[in-house]
Amino acid sequence: MKKISILVPEDAVLASIDDPRMMFAGVNEFLLASGREPMFQIELVGMTSSVALHGGRFTVHTDRLLHEVERTDLIFIPALIGDMQEALQKNAQMLPWLREQYAKGAELVSLCIGAFLLASTGLLNGKKCSTHWRSANDFRIMFPEIDLVDDTIITEEQGLYTSGGANSYWNLLVYLVEKMAGRPMAITAAKVYAIEIERKSQSPFIMFNGQKGHSDEPVRLAQEFIEKNVGDKISVEELATRFAIGRRNFERRFKKATNNTPIEYIQRVKIEAAKKGLENGRKNVSEVMYEVGYADTKSFRSIFKKITGLSPADYRNKYNKEAIL
Template structure:
């Protein structure tokens, strides 16, 4: 059996990550025992003290092991910890060397959702791929430039370190681990028991581009506003630099530094976000949406849309348009 240490940190930890991991891995053990096989996981809730209460006071977890009582472990699970990273590090100062020490002694390490921020602060992610909640991707890039962020991914793995995308996508990482430590059949059974889409690999369809405006560069903010108000037009970098009264090279440099995107990338993301909203309404055809956001080449629009959203425009409309879904339901009723 693998010794699993599910960390219960100080601060506003994710109860869902902790309880969900314990519940799903416990189900695996019970299923294996019911079919006359050995359980896979030796589960422990591990903390710095015997009672760990969320900072909002709503929930308290009582770890069954303290970190200094764990002499050897095979798998460390880091849940999401909300709030300021530096504050969380100060509150959990004992956990950082504990995680690093056990990793170097052979333990594998998992971060769930924004637990990646805490894991990155240990230095173990430097030079390695990592995912996190898409909503915090830009902040993650700013704080940890040495980490290779793959924010479109639901699961990353490198050198015994695993990370998951945002929110409930952590369940996909759990299925991945069950298959890795058990087998495919076991993972499929677990996915069916908890109704988890085992094949989901990208969080791109769930991403909402909100613009990177948490900076103080007034010129870049003006450029962003101009792009967002005129996204259907053909905007060149030269025209944009004239609009904000700054030289082209200076604008490109400042724009990249402030938003982590090139101007071309930002224009593309704004256009695709507008296209997603149009497709969700289900009122217009894909071709009409394409023209509305300034594209004339069907293949180019489809390729860019799929790269950003993880689905083709037709697939995206069929999945998220309330109008299309309503039509499907009416057809199903008629068929019955």
């Protein structure tokens, strides 16, 4: 029987503690119902015997304290809430325990912005990681040595798993069920919990908000210029000249400050504006395309799909109520 330890950190999101418990307890129930033995022993593990969450509105009682767990197979790290620096300080005691258990063979799973706690162990350095797209900029600043892939729902590398934002971690839970209990059980779990199986990207949900938490003033001004002139055709050469920086130096500084090349940034700003145009009102795809400065339908559709994972028409049909009528 596999041992599953679900961490109960300070400042954790309650749902991301109970959801993995419910998923794997559910798998045990499905197995029993089919005449088989349960596969998982599930425990809540914390630094104290009870942890108050969400401003004291809820209290979670743990089954074991960290030092009482000698060895486990799978550890879930739930999402955290509030100021990440403060949350990490409150839970610093968990870091050596996580490193110790990983060294003993345990696999570690972060859900949503639980990735900040997993990243703080140092185990993700040089590896791919996902987290909620809203936290991507802060994550890159705090952990530049980690390869953040914020459009991806699931990453797996050397026994370390991470998931995208919010409820997308259910896809990681189903993925782990399939890995441990087989495809038929994963399909059963997906159907019982109404999860869209095989969803791999959180791109359709991302709202682009350019990284401006840097100290490169000309780059910040260039970002603002791009955002204020979304309907214009803007070249990298024009931007470099406008802010009196050589093109190669401008591109290097822009990439370093924003984690996007200037071309990528221009595309993402235009596509974000296009998304808003498609979400609201009765404008068709061509009208929105022209408003954000594209004249080539094929190019617009290609870039839109690359960034959002959907075609412009599919995106409009998905998010615009008037398009459905």
